[in-house]
Amino acid sequence: MVQENRFIEELQRQFAVTKPVITGIGDDGAVIAATGQATVVVTDLLLDGTHFSLDQTDPALIGRKAIAVNLSDLAAMTALPTAAFVSLALPRNLPEGMTHQHLLQRLYQGIGQLSDCWGFTVAGGDTNLWDGKLGVNVCLLGCPLSDRIPLRSGGLPGDRLLVSGSLGGSLNSGRHLSFEPRLELSKWLSEHADVHAMMDISDGLATDLPRLLQASQCGARVGIAQIPIHTDVCQARSEWDRQRAALCDGEDFELLLAVSGSDAERLLSAELPCPLTEIGELTAGHDLLFVHRDGTLITEPLQGWQHDLPSVQ
Amino acid sequence: MVQENRFIEELQRQFAVTKPVITGIGDDGAVIAATGQATVVVTDLLLDGTHFSLDQTDPALIGRKAIAVNLSDLAAMTALPTAAFVSLALPRNLPEGMTHQHLLQRLYQGIGQLSDCWGFTVAGGDTNLWDGKLGVNVCLLGCPLSDRIPLRSGGLPGDRLLVSGSLGGSLNSGRHLSFEPRLELSKWLSEHADVHAMMDISDGLATDLPRLLQASQCGARVGIAQIPIHTDVCQARSEWDRQRAALCDGEDFELLLAVSGSDAERLLSAELPCPLTEIGELTAGHDLLFVHRDGTLITEPLQGWQHDLPSVQ
Secondary structure, eight states, X not given: XXXXXXXXXXXXXXXXXXXXXXXXXXXXXXXXXXXXXXXXXXXXXXXXXXXXXXXXXXXXXXXXXXXXXXXXXXHHTTEEEEEEEEEEEEESSOSTTOOHHHHHHHHHHHHHHHHHHHTOEEEEEEEEEESSOOEEXXXXXXXXXXXXXXXXXXXXXXXXXXXXXXXXXXXHHTGGGTOOOSHHHHHHHHHHOOOSEEEEESSOHHHHHHHHHHHHTOEEEEEGGGSOBOTXXXXXXXXXXXXXXXXXXXXXXXXXXXXXXXXXXXHHHSOOSSOEEEEEEEESSSOEEEEOTTSOBOOSOOOOOOOEEOOOO | OEEHHHHHHHHHHHSOOOTTEEEOTTSSSEEEOXXXXXXXXXXXXXXXXXXXXXXXXXXXXHHHHHHHHHHHHXXXXXXXXXXXXXXXXXXXXXXXXXXXXXXXXXXXXXXXXXXXXXXXXXXXXXXXXXXXXXXXXXXXXXXXXXXXOOOGGGOOTTOEEEEESOBSOHHHHTGGGTOOOTHHHHHHHHHHOOOSEEEEESSOHHHHHHHHHHHHTOEEEEEGGGSOBOTTSOTTSOHHHHHHHHHHSOOOOEEEEEEOHHHHHHHHHSOOSSOEEEEEEEESSSOEEEEOTTSOBOOSOOOOOOOEEOOOO
16 A cells, blocks of 8 residues: 555556646646637446446456446537546455455556547546445546537437447446447547437436437337347347347447438448447327337337436425 | 436426536536636545544535535635536435435535535536445536636745645534635635645645645745644644644645745735635755744654555556
């Protein structure tokens, strides 16, 4: 164990100050230069036992995931990362055989892998030892790629619904620890399409789509057979079981977007950094209908991951 | 317990979108309008058992402290708060007699008290239930009050060292839960002085002053009898014991600053939002000397709060 001052010096060496950051780790706060553009801010807290298991996971993958889930949020806002702030609740007692040095080294290697890849730096944070389990909070700042940031609220009746990649089986396969956030696709979209509404799918399409619909005050009709099912979903399961996994498993970190019919045609025939699939369309009204290939409605209630939380008021 | 969607709606009602925030709680990220000025970012993570005790503390004071410690960092950077991001690791099992609704209501009341007072909003965050204890991370964005942000590194030999308020006894008295962050003073200083270096005292003057000295590559000579001792430090203790409390207790959240001799004279005779006291001066070299009233050196090693942390590399 070393003192806090030394720990901070080591982080300063690993994460050099890079534009637009002017002052990084080691002062009372970081200073980010004015860029003339809006700032996008995303944050996610990952907890041992919920989002990863420290005793079963290389800490590099935990650090990587803590950044990647935030990059996925930035992708949904068509923004590129500029500076990360990493807070660690660090357990005094670690799983057998693991040292604090190993944990921190690997955690920051995982973080550094993505910060190197996307050209941003860690500009601050807070680290505290405690008697609890590992928690990792990342707050990530980003610079929008265009003046028009697609929010969840911009969807219009008649818009086509597209998803990137394929869905389901992320937690069971471990893909949630190694997925590629869709920043390349997001960048492409910001240059080539007029995306009306966009979000990332983190809690499962069945939970996240209703959020986009509520924000856009639309309904939707989704063809269940059109939803791209990830190969991580066991092939031996029934078709309906596999479709339900794609809808409800969560932790996909794919993009869900609403675009006009003509943009949809263009996007579906373009060469993209990551494939898009049309799964349905937005409708006037408030109903979300899932339909089978033969047109029959699915009446079974579908639910992705819903965090049960207490009411505030 | 209610679902996440409902919880977020309640937060949206409590924390309205205010300038420069354009998009607040409820999308994949927040959007903050360009102001033409740099952005200051501070972050602090408070943990149950270290920075508060959930079973002995009104959660409103925990929420308040989580914001106040970050406001103190912004004060040290002469910046005013614009948007907060609050992440909660929420224990599934609470102290006897406490409900989740009560915890969250009070916590956000404490947060709201300071956000109302300082005219900023909560623009995002993340809340997750887990089997661990309560952790509260706040990342706070601020707008600098001038083009010259005083860092820790700007101190010069010959500068006078001043502290705001008085030091010691904060943890024992409970003052650490209710202190006033020195933003008013910070604002005044940004308008009336050329502060060379500044930081907030969170780990005790004996720990924090060496950080300022290292960043400024200076030494210092501090008159131990000049250090203002807080009335929270027990009067019955010996003078040296009380001085040591002022140096080492930590959690003071006062400002420590270095200014030129002429600025010091001006500040010490001005009417300020909070009193400043001169405690010594910066010197060429690297030695930090604490001296008694009679000029004799203190040889006993002094140490404030040092978080023991593992080495990263």
